Amino acid sequence: MPSFKLFYFDGRARAEVARQILHLADIPFEDVRVSYHDWPPMKPTTPFGQLPVLEVDGEQLPTSYAIFRYLAKEFGFNGQTAFETAWVDALADQHADYFNEIKPLFFVLWGFAQGDRTTMVKEIGAPARDKYFPLLEKIAKDNGLNGHFVGESLTWVDLLIAEHVGTVHQHLPGFLSAYPNVIKTVNKINSTPRLKEWIEKREPTAF
Numbered sequence: 001m002p003s004f005k006l007f008y009f010d011g012r013a014r015a016e017v018a019r020q021i022l023h024l025a026d027i028p029f030e031d032v033r034v035s036y037h038d039w040p041p042m043k044p045t046t047p048f049g050q051l052p053v054l055e056v057d058g059e060q061l062p063t064s065y066a067i068f069r070y071l072a073k074e075f076g077f078n079g080q081t082a083f084e085t086a087w088v089d090a091l092a093d094q095h096a097d098y099f100n101e102i103k104p105l106f107f108v109l110w111g112f113a114q115g116d117r118t119t120m121v122k123e124i125g126a127p128a129r130d131k132y133f134p135l136l137e138k139i140a141k142d143n144g145l146n147g148h149f150v151g152e153s154l155t156w157v158d159l160l161i162a163e164h165v166g167t168v169h170q171h172l173p174g175f176l177s178a179y180p181n182v183i184k185t186v187n188k189i190n191s192t193p194r195l196k197e198w199i200e201k202r203e204p205t206a207f
């Protein structure tokens with residue numbers, strides 16, 4: 001088994017799915033939390049000048065989705081057929097489009113940018129949510145409310161969506177109340193025993 005070292009800031013955000021896959025697969029890894037003080041000298045040593053980076057036997061792999069896809073393929077969280085894997089990718093890409101739209105709101109909620117929270121929820125958050133979450137609501141229902149967004153096995157896009165929904169609940173309680181199938185699916189995902197254990201034992205972070 002290679003040695004895994006994951007570098008990210010002290011938050012869940014773009015790294016948490018990688019940590020969860022490794023924990024679910026019972027693979028030891030070093031979870032390095034880079035401080036804002038240590039980041040500037042480290043930045044030029046990373047392939048794209050950003051985190052997360054996963055080191056696999058000392059070789060660097062940048063960008064969150066590439067890391068998630070790599071680990072998901074290695075450890076069986078990538079769907080059970082090529083078509084399911086394609087759906088996992090489609091949903092993850094849709095999630096990325098949604099997140100790019102709603103990101104300015106989260107930057108304010110996380111304290112990285114200034115802005116009026118109420119106005120931003122109304123003008124940025126609600127329209128982004130009401131474009132993306134109806135798709136998830138239907139997908140969850142069409143998949144039989146079986147606790148997965150794709151197929152019948154836990155995939156990295158389940159983890160990605162569940163993690164994001166948790167972050168929404170943390171900062172905007174009630175924001176997703178019109179999407180009960182999504183909430184039900186996320187609750188089932190989070191009740192996966194090893195994932196539940198991870199969520200309960202991790203240190204709380206703002207983002």
Ligand SMILES: N[C@@H](CCC(=O)N[C@@H](CS)C(=O)NCC(=O)O)C(=O)O
Nearest residue numbers: 013014043049050051052063064065
């Ligand atoms: N597309 C990249 C984006 C990575 C990214 O935006 N990383 C941010 C933290 S979430 C970062 O490294 N910021 C520090 C910097 O750019 O100097 C990914 O998904 O990994």
